[in-house]
Amino acid sequence: MASNPSPPSSAGTPDNRTKIEALYKPKNNRKKKLWICVGISVAFGVVVAIVLAVLITQNILHVKAKTDATRPDANAAAASTTTAASASTPTSGSGADEDAGADSATTTRAGSRSRPHATASTTSSVPEATACPTKSDIPSADRGTDLDTTTWLDMTDFNCSYTSETVGGLPIVGLNSSWDNSKQANSGVPPLSKPWGSYASRPARGVNLGGWLSIEPFITPSLFAYDFSAGIVDEYSLSKYLGKKAAATLEKHYATFITEQDFKSIADAGLDHVRIPFSYWAVAVYDSDPFVFRVSWRYLLRGIEWARKYGLRVKLDLHGLPGSQNSWNHSGRQGQIGFILGQNGAKNAQRALDIHDQLSKFFAQDRYKNIIAFYGLANEPGNSIPLDQLASWTADAYKIVRDNGVDAVQVFSDSLRSLQTWEGELQGYGDSLVLDTHEYVIFDNGLLAMKHAAKISFACDTWTQQIESSVKSGFGPTMVGEWSQADTDCTKYLNGVGNGARWSGTFSDTKGTPRCPTGDEQCSCDLANADPSQFSTEYKLFLKTWAQAQMRAFEKGWGWFYWTWKTEAAPLWSYQAGLAAGIMPESAYKSDWECSDPVPNFGKLPEYI
Template structure:
C-alpha cells in the first residue's frame, strides 16, 4: 500500500527534479509571471499529497531552549544593579550553572509548564498557521560530564506539544536547536561565545542525540504530525569546517535514517549561512536522495548596513529572498524571519550587548553608529503611523516572497515584551495579516 508519506516524497522528488532540469535565469527578480510559470507546482501540500499549499508556520521560540530576549523575566531575576547586566547569565548553560541543578529544574519546570500550553496551539491554528517548528537542545536527551543543564522533562513537553499540534491540525518540525559545544556561538544554541560543535567528542554525542531524535520522531505514531526533522539549527558555516559538517554529521544522519531505519521522513538542513545553490550537489535528487529540505533564515537587523538601508531597499531585499531559492535543487522553506526593522528589542543581540540601531552595540569591536532612538520600542502607542505601515508592509512582502517556493515559518509566536518579534502581539496590533492571506499592500514583489 502506498503511504501518504511516500506520495508526498514522490511529489517532492518531482518538483526538485523539475527545478534541476529546467533552470530559468531570472534577469528581472520581480517578474513573478516567469517565476510562477517555471515553478507552478511549488508547494509541499502535506495534507492532499500534492503541490498547492505553502507552509505557513510559526516558531515556538524561547520554550524548550531559553533565549533571554524572548523571556527576559527569567534572566532579570539575577539583576544586581540598574547600570549594566553584570551577573546576568547569558544563556541557558549559565542560567543552570548559576542556579544549580535543583533550583534550575524548579524554575524551568514552571517555565515549561506555563510559557506554552494547549491553548496557545489552539490559538495558533485559529490564527491560520498550519505548522509549528519546535526547537529543543541536545541536553534534553543526553548530558556531557560537566554539563549544568536540566535534562529529560523537555522531551515530555515536546511529546505533549506534538499531541496538541495533532489535536488542532498543525504539522510539526522537530528542530535540534543546540549541539554539544555550540554550533554557532549564539545564545540560542544554549551556550554563547564558543563554537566547538565539530570537536570529535562533541560531534559524537550530538550525533547520538540526533539519531535518537530521528529514530523516535520518524515512527509511524508521529509521522502524520511530524513532517520533518531539522538536523541542526544554524551551524555557523563561515566559522566551521563545512566538509566536516557535511561528511561527518549531515551525511551520516541521512544514512542513518534512510539505510539503518529504512525511513522516508523528510530531513531539513539549515543552509549554514551559505549562498543560494550551495547545497545543490549535496544529497540531491540526482542521487535519489530526495527527502531533503533546505532551511533559509532571513533577517535585516544584524548589521548597520541592513539597519540603515532605506525602506524600499528592505522590501526589494525581502522579495529577492523569494527569487533566490527558485533555481535551487532542493525543496526549501524560510524557516526563520521576523517583522523586526530594528535590533532594539532588549537582549536580541545578547545579554550585555546593546543595539546597533541606537549606537549602543558593544560586542567584538564591531562598528556601531546611531541610526535612531530605541525609546518606546515596545510600546505601540509610541509608534508612528509610518512605522506601523512599514512593519505591515515588510511582513507582507516577506510572506509573498517566501510563498514563491515552499513557504515560511516566522520567528516566533510570542515574547514577553518585544512587539517586533512576537507574532501574537503583531496580530493584536494589526501588523500581521488576519486572515493570513489578506494583503493591505498586495503585489509588492510583483512591481
C-alpha cells in the same frame, strides 16, 4: 562529497502503538488468572470475572500500568545504529536515570510504514486523578526521576500512569494510547490523515515556538533578570547558577509559556505548521553539563499532541547540539564552537549523531508519521565550520534518521552562508532533504541601513530571486525557517545579555557609529521597544507591508516559519503580538498587499526610528 542516501529500512517491526496501548490496558494477565480459577471452580470463576469486569468498566477499580516485577532490566544493552565509539556515555545529572541510551529490552526500531496515513477513531482522555499512581506505586529506583509522574508540575493532557518503557531509549511515559489525525489547520490544507502534497505548490506557512523548550534571553528576559556580574548569559550559565532549583524554574516556564491555547490561536491565524526548537539535553547530558535533563522531553511530546489536536503539522528542530554548534546563547552555551571544531569537536559531532539515532527511532513510531512533516538536523551551525566537514556530518545524520524509519523531510541549515554556497552539495536526495535559510535584515550593517521602502523592495526583488534560484538551479528544495517583522536590532538582549544595538551605535562593533539609515545621533531604539499601541499609522502600515512582502517572497520556495510566536516584551518578534496590534494579516493565507502592488506611501515616517 556526500554519500547517496540509503533507502529506508524495510525490516518489519512491532507496532509501537499496540505496545503503548498494552501498557495502559493490562487486563490479559487477570483473564489468565481467572481461567486458572475456573479450573478449580467454574461457577466461582464466572462470578469473579463478572464482578471484576463491572468494577473496571465503571472505573471503580484501577489497574497499575507497571510494577517492579515487570520493570525492564536496567542493564540491557543500548540499541544504536551508529558505529563510532568516540562519544562518552551520557549522564543524567542529579537524581535522574543514568542510562540515556536505548534499552534493547524495551526499544522497538519502529521502521514499519504499514499505515502512512492512518487516522485513529478516538483520542483517549487523560486518566482520572483517582487512577494516577501514588509515590508508593512508583518503583524506588525511579522515584524522583522524570519517570515519576507524581513529581510532575503539570498533568494537563498527560497520561499519568507509570511506565518505564522506552522507544529508542526515550520514555513514552505521559503519552495517551490513541490519537486522532482527522483535524485540519484550516480549509485550505488537508487534514493530517491525508498527504500534504507538494510543498513547492502549497508552501508551509508556519511559526516557531522559540524560547519555549530552548530558552533565549531576548524572548524571556525575566529568566535572565540577574545582576550582570552574575554572568548569566545563556541556559548553561542559568542552570549552573540555579543548581538544584533549575529543574523547578524551567519546568514552570515549560508549563506556562506555551499552552494549548497557543496552538489553537496559531491555527486560528491561518498558520498550518509549527517549528518546535528543543535541545540535546531533552535526550541526554554529558560530563559536567548543568542542563536540566529530559524534563523538556515530555513537554515536546505534549506539544506535538496539541498540534495534532488543531491539525498543525510539526517541524522538529534540534536547536542546541553538544559542544555548541555556533557559540551563540540560543545553542545553550555562549562562547565558542565545540561541535566538529575544537578539541572535543569530533566527540561532540558523534554525540549529536547518537542523539539523532535515539530521536529518529522514537519518532519513527506510527503515531508520528502523519504529523511530523519536517525533521531538523542542526540549527544554524557556525559558518566557520568547514563546508566539507559539515556536509559529511549532515549526510551521516540523514542516513541514521532515514534508516531508522522516519518518513519526514529532513532539514539542514545553510549555516548562515549564502544559498549559492550549497549549489551542487548534498545532491541525490530528491525531495527528502530541504535547505533551510534564515532571513533577517537587522544583523548586517548594510541591510540595516536601508530605508523603509527599500527594505520592502529588497524582500520582493532580491529575496524572491534568491529563493527561486535556489529551488530551480541551486541546491533544490529550499525553505525559510526563520524571519521576523523586526526592522531594527533594538530588542533587549537580542544581541546577547549586556550588549547594545547596531541601530543606535551601542553594539560592540558599532560603538559610536549608529547604523540606522540616517547614521547619526537621531537613531533611536525608543519606538522599536515601545508598545504597539504607540506606533503611528504610517509605521503600522510599513510593518504590515514589510511582513507581507517577506511572506510572498518566501512562498516562492517551500514556505516559511516566522520567528517567533510569543515573547514577553518584543512585539516585533511576536506573531501573536503582531496579530493583536493589527500589523500582521488576519489570516496567513490571505493578503491585502502583493509584491506586484506599488510600495505604499509611508508619509512622514522618520527613517531613524
